[in-house]
Amino acid sequence: MEANFAGRQTSMAVQRNFVIFAALALAGCGAMPNLSLPDVKARNDFKGKPLSVVTAQLGNPDGQQTVNRQKIYTWRIGNSVRECVIRVATADDIVESYETLGDSPICGPYEARAN
Structure with missing residues (x-):
């Protein structure tokens, strides 16, 4: 009888761990914001265009700094575990360069x- 009771405890522990794992997996998927991903043909054809074209696609930047008369705008997309940082450098509000850093x-x- 004791072996049967121990077997049920192990089985319940496995089921409990599975339920916890499933809940965490679903919570992780739900943590991703609904991203409006650009069409492959249109993505990042920003060079030479006004900053307003970038903000129309990415929203307001999360940060901004000025280096040698060039404004650098930064966006952070994703979450703390899987993140992409987008940096756009402009002169007179025209995009000169941009780069992405982070999770592919x-x-x-x-x-x-x-x-």
Whole structure:
């Protein structure tokens, strides 16, 4: 009888751990914001365009700094575990360059399109 009771405890512990794991997995998926990903053909064709084109696609930047008369805007997309940082450098509100840094699955849609 004691062995049967120990077996049931182990089985319940396994089921409890499975339920916890499933809940964490679902919570992780739900933590991703609904991203409006750009069309592959249109992605990051920002060079030479006004900053307003970038903000129309990415929203307001999370940060801004000025270096040598060039404004650098920063966006953070994703979450603390899987994040992409997008940096756009402008002069007179015209995009001169941009880069993505971070997790490939998150950054991929925002990387410069291949020529």
